[in-house]
Amino acid sequence: MKHQQRTQRDLTRLNAIVLGCLVGLFAGIVVSTFRLIIEHLLGLVQAVYGWLGQHPWGLVPWAILLVLMALMIGHWVKQTPMIKGSGIPQIEGQLAGELDYAWWPVLWKKFISGILGIGSGLFLGREGPSIQLGGTVAQGLADRLGFSGSRRRLMIASGASAGLSAAFNAPIAATLFILEEVYHNFSTLVWLTSLTSAVVANFVSNEIFGLTPVLHIVYRQALPLKYYGLLLLLGIGLGGLGYGYQWVTLRVGQWYGRLTWLPRQFAGIVPFLLVIPVGLWWPITLGGGNQLIVQFAQQTPLLVPLIGYFVLRFIFSTISYGSGLPGGIFLPILTLGALLGAIGARCFVAVGWLPAMYVANFMIYAMAGYFAGISKAPFTAILLITEMVGTLQHLMPLAVVAIVAYITVDVLGGAPIYEAMLQQMVIPAKAQANGPTDQLEFPVNEGAGLAGRQVRDLAWPPDTLLVGIRRGERQVIPNGDTILRAGDTLLIFTYQHNRAFVRQQLTHLNDSSTQPSD
Numbered sequence: 007m008k009h010q011q012r013t014q015r016d017l018t019r020l021n022a023i024v025l026g027c028l029v030g031l032f033a034g035i036v037v038s039t040f041r042l043i044i045e046h047l048l049g050l051v052q053a054v055y056g057w058l059g060q061h062p063w064g065l066v067p068w069a070i071l072l073v074l075m076a077l078m079i080g081h082w083v084k085q086t087p088m089i090k091g092s093g094i095p096q097i098e099g100q101l102a103g104e105l106d107y108a109w110w111p112v113l114w115k116k117f118i119s120g121i122l123g124i125g126s127g128l129f130l131g132r133e134g135p136s137i138q139l140g141g142t143v144a145q146g147l148a149d150r151l152g153f154s155g156s157r158r159r160l161m162i163a164s165g166a167s168a169g170l171s172a173a174f175n176a177p178i179a180a181t182l183f184i185l186e187e188v189y190h191n192f193s194t195l196v197w198l199t200s201l202t203s204a205v206v207a208n209f210v211s212n213e214i215f216g217l218t219p220v221l222h223i224v225y226r227q228a229l230p231l232k233y234y235g236l237l238l239l240l241g242i243g244l245g246g247l248g249y250g251y252q253w254v255t256l257r258v259g260q261w262y263g264r265l266t267w268l269p270r271q272f273a274g275i276v277p278f279l280l281v282i283p284v285g286l287w288w289p290i291t292l293g294g295g296n297q298l299i300v301q302f303a304q305q306t307p308l309l310v311p312l313i314g315y316f317v318l319r320f321i322f323s324t325i326s327y328g329s330g331l332p333g334g335i336f337l338p339i340l341t342l343g344a345l346l347g348a349i350g351a352r353c354f355v356a357v358g359w360l361p362a363m364y365v366a367n368f369m370i371y372a373m374a375g376y377f378a379g380i381s382k383a384p385f386t387a388i389l390l391i392t393e394m395v396g397t398l399q400h401l402m403p404l405a406v407v408a409i410v411a412y413i414t415v416d417v418l419g420g421a422p423i424y425e426a427m428l429q430q431m432v433i434p435a436k437a438q439a440n441g442p443t444d445q446l447e448f449p450v451n452e453g454a455g456l457a458g459r460q461v462r463d464l465a466w467p468p469d470t471l472l473v474g475i476r477r478g479e480r481q482v483i484p485n486g487d488t489i490l491r492a493g494d495t496l497l498i499f500t501y502q503h504n505r506a507f508v509r510q511q512l513t514h515l516n517d518s519s520t521q522p523s524d
Contacts, residue, residue, distance in 0.1 A: 019198060026164050026199040029147060030206025033140035033168035038211045040117055040139060041173060044132055047125030048293045055127075055285035055292075065282065072126065072278040076331075079119045080272040083330060089116040091327065092131075092334040093138025095428035097166045098188045100141070101159050103446070103505030105431065109145040116142070119332045123274070127281050127292030129323035133173045134334020137188075140169020140207070155444045155502065160199055163189045167200035168207035174220050175211055176393035177204035183386040187424060190449060193476070193495070219396030220296060221340075221373075223303040228399045229367050233360060234406060240350045240368065241375050241407045245414020247346060248379030251320070252420050255335065256430070258328030273329040277322070284322060291319060295341025299373075302348060303366040309352040316345040335423070339380055340373045340391075347372025370400055375407035379415040382422040384408040444502040447476075448512050450494040456516050462486035467511040471499040 058064050083089060088096050088107040093116065099105030120135040144165025148158040163184055170180035181201045189196060229237075262273045284291060290298055298315075307315070323338040351368035354360035360368075370391060378387035388404045450456045456464070461472060461484050474497035475482040475490070481497075482488065490496075500508050 019195070022160070022195050022199040023202050025161060026202025027206050029140075029144045029161055029164045029199075030168045030171075030203035031210065032147060033143045033165045033203065034172045034207030034210030036113075036117070036143050037136045037139055037169045037172035037207065038214045040121065040136060041132055041211070042214060043121050044125045044293075047121060048127065051125065051127050051285065052289045052292060055289050059286055069279060069282060072282070073275055075122050075126065076274040076278040077272060079122060079331060080269070080274055082115045082119055083274075083332075084271040086111045086115050088112050089119060089332050090330045091332065092134030092336070092424070092427070093141075093332070094134050094188065094334070094336075094424045095431055097138055097141040097162065098424060098428050099431065100145075100162055101189050102428075102509055103444075103502075104428070104509070109142045109149065113139065113142045113146065116332050123326075123331045123333050124293060126278065127285050127289075128277050128326040128331065128333060129291075129293070129295070129319060129338050130326050130331065130333025131294040131335060131337030131339075132333075133170055133336035135332055136169040136173035137166045137334075138169070140172070140203075141166040144168075144203075154442070159189075160195060163196055164199040164203035168203040171204035172207040172211040174390065174394055175208055175215070176220075176390055177201070177208040179386055179390035179393050180204045180208075182389055183383060186386050187381060187383040187422065193447070219394055221299055221391075221394040221396075223300060223366055223370060223395055227363075229364055229371075229403050233364065234403070236350075236354055236360060237371065237403055237406045238410055240347065240372060241410025242414050243350060244343065244346060244372055244375040244407065245379045245411040246418070248376050248411060249415050249418040249420045251324075251339070251342070251376075251380055252415070252423055252426070254320075254324050255327060255423065256426055258324045259330065259430075262328055262330075270330070274331040277326040277329050277331065280322065280325065284318070288315075288318065291315065294337035295319065295344075296337060299341055299344045299369070302344065303369050306348050306352070306365045306369075309349065309356065312345060312349045312352060316342065316349060319345065336377075339377050343373040343376030344369040346376060367400070367403070370395055371403050371407045374404045375411035378408035379411035379420070380423050382412060382415065382420070384412045442502050443499055444505060445473075446470075446496075446498045446500055446505050446508055448496045448498060448509065448516075450490050450492055450496065450516065456490050456496075456512075457492040459490055460486065461488045461490065464515060467500075467508045469500055469504055470508055473497050473499050 058068060089112055096105055116135055116138060124130045124132055141162045144161040148161040153161060166188060167180045167184040170183060171177040181197060181204045184200050185197055263270065265273065290301060319338065319342055326333065327335050347369040348365055350372065351360060351365040355362050374387040374391040378384040387408050388401065391404055392398060392401065466472065472484050475484050476495040476497060477491065498508065
């Protein structure tokens with residue numbers, strides 16, 4: 007009997023790897039094609055703006071073309087609201103049971119509208135749409151295979167991981183991002199399937215784009231320890247400005263709502279028209295910003311132009327994203343971080359605290375710090391920049407800046423940006439005691455309200471059954487006297503359509519403010 011159980015466990019993990027390979031292959035093909043078309047279209051658009059600078063009469067038909075694209079995308083957004091914005095909150099909502107959508111309309115509309123928006127030069131990133139495209143491809147495969155419940159969520163998570171991996175050629179960071187920021191689940195099957203799909207998708211992407219890192223930055227040498235004090239100042243500044251980015255990004259959609267003369271679904275007309283002067287005067291800034299990062303790392307402008315580039319990208323990236331057009335903030339955040347790193351380094355050089363040869367180093371560190379603060383996912387930030395730059399020599403300074411920026415945002419009261427976006431999309435769920443049963447996994451965090459309390463003392467949501475507690479490598483069968491511990495994962499049975507309500511109720515219980523006083 008024990009031998010049969012071990013064989014079953016082995017087959018379960020083997021099946022997870024097979025599914026991961028299947029998802030990674032299809033998601034890698036779709037996302038790599040998405041990325042390839044965007045890169046070629048963006049190069050073409052930059053050439054068009056060079057031509058328009060010499061032939062101003064072409065600006066009118068070009069503006070009309072952009073408006074027509076905005077109207078078409080707006081029509082699709084009205085038909086299928088789930089294609090709006092980044093796509094990461096939508097995937098997170100699916101995995102949490104708070105959102106769901108038909109996969110095919112989202113797949114083709116997000117694919118085409120993302121290409122048109124990002125390829126036209128708007129300050130949007132390809133990574134958010136890539137994550138949603140990967141997860142949606144996996145959702146389609148799950149539907150074809152007849153999967154539902156936890157197996158369907160497992161495939162969606164692996165597809166999202168594959169999408170980010172293909173977008174950035176960063177399979178390890180992609181896997182960790184899905185576990186740390188999107189799914190919040192570190193079970194063996196989840197990370198095994200997600201890692202497998204990310205590796206396969208990365209292989210597909212490497213076959214198309216080659217092995218050169220996405221942000222191949224040449225620098226002279228690693229930062230000496232005597233300059234690490236400057237990293238603390240950099241991290242604090244990045245955290246403060248990262249909190250400001252969160253504040254603006256989460257409210258810009260409301261500001262668009264004040265344009266009562268413009269239907270909300272057609273707000274994309276605004277960035278599509280504003281991008282014209284940007285393309286004419288600063289074509290290097292168009293798109294997500296990876297070209298800008300690499301070029302400025304090789305030849306960094308002076309302090310005043312750097313500040314101008316940062317202000318331009320900060321304002322226009324929030325305008326682009328807030329319009330609701332399909333596109334992400336992931337790469338624009340990294341670009342803003344690189345500019346802040348260059349600005350900080352230039353300031354340190356000006357006062358004699360830092361040699362000019364380390365400006366490129368500070369751009370690398372600041373990308374991780376700015377993203378870690380805004381997303382509140384420091385491990386992902388460190389690994390992502392490591393894989394995108396293609397060197398391990400920056401791990402220590404990356405960690406210092408990421409931790410300081412994270413703590414700064416936390417002290418200021420900032421929340422993880424993608425979770426905050428998801429909260430803007432969902433409404434409080436109602437109990438639904440119908441449909442097939444499903445399993446919900448819920449973590450008990452350190453210092454949370456559930457930790458240290460007996461099962462019998464908690465007001466569990468209706469129509470739920472606590473069937474197990476995953477504690478390390480073993481599973482505990484709970485009873486009324488069982489004390490929940492920090493680090494536990496609760497295994498709860500409920501109705502499939504009741505998962506969102508149960509998760510929201512458990513989140514309230516898990517709030518440390520609900521913990522009884524001694």
